[in-house]
Amino acid sequence: MTDISTKDKALPKHVAIIMDGNGRWAKNKGKIRTFGHKAGVESVRSAVQFAATKGIHALTLFAFSSENWNRPKDEVSVLLELFNFVLNNEVKKLHKNNIKLKVVGDISRFDDKLKAKIARAEKLTENNDALVLNIAANYGGRWDITHAAKLMAQKAMSGELDIENVGEKEFDEFTAFAGLPELDLLIRTGGDSRVSNFMLWQCAYAELYFTDTLWPDFDSTEFDKALDDFASRQRRFGLTGEQVDVA
Numbered sequence: 001m002t003d004i005s006t007k008d009k010a011l012p013k014h015v016a017i018i019m020d021g022n023g024r025w026a027k028n029k030g031k032i033r034t035f036g037h038k039a040g041v042e043s044v045r046s047a048v049q050f051a052a053t054k055g056i057h058a059l060t061l062f063a064f065s066s067e068n069w070n071r072p073k074d075e076v077s078v079l080l081e082l083f084n085f086v087l088n089n090e091v092k093k094l095h096k097n098n099i100k101l102k103v104v105g106d107i108s109r110f111d112d113k114l115k116a117k118i119a120r121a122e123k124l125t126e127n128n129d130a131l132v133l134n135i136a137a138n139y140g141g142r143w144d145i146t147h148a149a150k151l152m153a154q155k156a157m158s159g160e161l162d163i164e165n166v167g168e169k170e171f172d173e174f175t176a177f178a179g180l181p182e183l184d185l186l187i188r189t190g191g192d193s194r195v196s197n198f199m200l201w202q203c204a205y206a207e208l209y210f211t212d213t214l215w216p217d218f219d220s221t222e223f224d225k226a227l228d229d230f231a232s233r234q235r236r237f238g239l240t241g242e243q244v245d246v247a
């Protein structure tokens with residue numbers, strides 16, 4: 001049972017969403033898959049606005065995985081065009097709403113124009129603090145861990161870092177989500193119960209929420225349901241339920 005007070009207390013600081021189901025949503029309507037990706041942009045707008053209104057600190061959206069390059073060329077092109085479109089048309093609004101935008105992932109694979117656009121958007125919004133919006137693009141959880149290990153090894157080799165002093169907290173500083181609150185809630189739309197190489201390191205103690213709702217149908221009511229579900233859970237972090245109740 002959750003009342004308003006416990007719900008407020010249990011508001012997740014960091015929510016991530018695997019936005020899945022665009023293709024099936026389009027197919028159900030007799031349309032081509034990319035129609036679903038275009039419709040999904042509206043759900044992105046709504047999720048961002050909802051998270052900001054709720055007072056969530058960080059929202060991370062999985063937009064394009066390192067594995068998604070293997071899709072048909074045309075579909076990959078449309079997804080990249082949509083990413084460009086969003087950067088061209090939504091950044092001003094994000095800035096106006098005091099939202100800080102970050103693109104997380106291996107952006108080295110993007111062309112120079114897109115890279116410059118990302119850098120401009122991040123620079124413009126860097127001091128905003130209403131919500132941190134991370135767009136995961138060409139992101140993979142294994143990439144994140146490997147990349148962090150490489151950065152760390154480089155620092156160790158140059159003598160700037162004593163490897164003896166590296167614990168989990170220090171390692172975290174090298175990952176794509178350094179400095180952000182721990183991931184509290186991971187939502188996946190589209191009916192599959194897997195993490196598909198998303199935020200593997202950060203998932204350690206996240207609450208997982210799977211819904212059959214396809215991403216273009218995921219609106220603020222659906223988001224609120226996920227938050228209610230989160231608020232109803234007892235997070236034990238290895239303790240007993242009794243220990244948590246006392247605390």
Ligand code: IPE
Pocket residue numbers: 019020021022023024025063064065068079190215
């Ligand atoms: C998620 O929807 C969007 C991306 C992966 C970019 P899908 O395109 O995976 O949709 P389904 O899972 O095929 O329905």
Ligand code: IPE
Pocket residue numbers: 018019020021062063064065068192194196
């Ligand atoms: C995960 O969805 C990636 C994104 C939502 C961007 P996929 O549709 O690529 O995942 P799988 O292939 O079903 O595991």
Ligand code: MG
Pocket residue numbers: 020021022190
């Ligand atoms: Mg999918």
